[in-house]
Amino acid sequence: MKQNQVWFVTGASKGFGFEITKAALKAGHKVVAxxxxxxxxxxxxxxxxxxxVVVLDVTKEGQVKDGVKQxxxxxxxxxxLVNNAGFGLLGxxxxxxxxEAKRQFDTNVFGLLNVTRAVLPFMRKERLGHIINISSVLGYATLFPGLAIYSATKFAVEGISEGLSLELEPFGISVTAVAPGLFRTDFTSSDSYQNAEAELEAYKDTVGLRRVAVKDLHGNQPGDPAKLASxxxxxxxxxxxxxxxxIGxxxxxxxxxxxxxxxxxxxxxxxxxxxxxxxxVA
Known part of the structure; x- marks a missing residue:
């Protein structure tokens, strides 16, 4: 088992990022959150x-580079590296x-790429490292109406992770895409989850029902975030x-x-x- 690692965890103030930071510290590692x-x-x-603790917005490349240097x-x-920062969009x-769609991709996909590009020169120099990208079960299947754009970002994370793994294998760097199911985090809080501003009457019996279901689901998800962090x-x-x-x-x-x-x-x-x-042709 690897010990005394240095972790870099994005989106560490709450949810998975907070729990992963907590678990890594408990295991004796150092964490940049x-x-x-x-x-x-x-x-x-x-x-x-x-x-x-470093202050940065993953969508701002200059801040990311400065945070990695710190x-x-x-x-x-x-x-x-744990690429965890992201948010959900329903509509x-x-x-x-x-x-709205561009903001979703800017955070969930291009933000992940910003951080990964900033960290990779240091990992390649050491010829070791592990990049863990927090994806979602929705990166495999868009299970419900209203989640297509969010799901598309997670499909992208899965594809990026797979391609990155092939590129980095010669350098001794591993890549894992983690795909959680439903976990009892504050994912549905206002800064983690958003509804589209427009709500069309035509979708009231599909996407509209999903908006209600998300509110009812909050606090009743089956997954334990601390166990995911472990x-x-x-x-x-x-x-x-x-x-x-x-996972789940x-x-x-x-x-x-x-x-x-x-x-x-x-x-x-x-x-x-x-x-x-x-x-x-014969």
């Missing part, structure tokens, strides 16, 4: 010499404005981490169902799908 504001609050919650100056290296595609620390401490990891029984079941459904559809349409090649 990023927040968008009020760094003193997080510092006082842990009161640990092994915690260094981390290196403080602890000398970064062994584990039908027709309801979501261009600016899993993340475990995989970062091992020598052969997975490339993809669903609901995530495992949903991803398995998606794969089975896709395989069935491929089989049903195989003859037509395979009819597009050039005829074999």
């Amino acid at each position: 990023t927040v968008r504001s009020n760094p003193g609050r997080l510092s006082s919650q842990f009161n640990s010499k092994d915690l260094f 981390a290196i100056d403080q602890f000398g290296r970064i062994d584990v 039908a595609i027709e309801e979501i404005s261009d600016s 899993v993340v620390v475990q995989i970062a401490s091992g020598d052969h981490p997975p490339r993809h990891l669903p 029984r609901d995530s495992v079941a949903a991803i398995r169902a998606k794969y089975n459904s896709t395989a069935k559809e491929v089989d049903e349409w195989e003859e037509l799908s395979s009819s597009t090649d050039h005829a074999v």
Whole structure:
């Protein structure tokens, strides 16, 4: 098991980021935790010499580079990067404005890329490291109406993680995309989750019902965030981490169902799908 690691965790003020920071410190690691504001609050919650809090917004590339430099100056290296910062957006595609969709991608996808690019030169120099990207079960299957844009960002995270893993393997750097199901965090709080400003009457029986369901679900999700954090620390401490990891029984079941459904559809349409090649010339 790897010990005395230096972790860099984005979005650490609450939710998964907070719990992962807590678990990594408890395991004896050093943690650079990023927040968008009020760094003193997080510092006082842990009161640990092994915690260094940095203020940055992942969508601002200059802030990201400066935050990573501060981390290196403080602890000398970064062994584990946890790209956790993100938020949810609920709305039908027709309801979501261009600016809302871009803001969703700016944080969940381009913010992740900003942080990853800033950290990679230091990991490559050491020829070791582990990048853990917090994705979602919705990165495999858009399970409900109204989640297409958020789900698209998580599909992107899964694809980026897989490609990044292939690129970084020669440098001894691992990449894991973690896909949680429903966990009892404050994901539905105003700074973690947003509804599209427009609400069209046409979608009241689909997306509208989902808006109500989200409110009812809050506080009743099956997953325990502290247990997820423990899993993340475990995989970062091992020598052969997975490339993809669903977390939560609901995530495992949903991803398995998606794969089975896709395989069935491929089989049903195989003859037509395979009819597009050039005829074999004798």
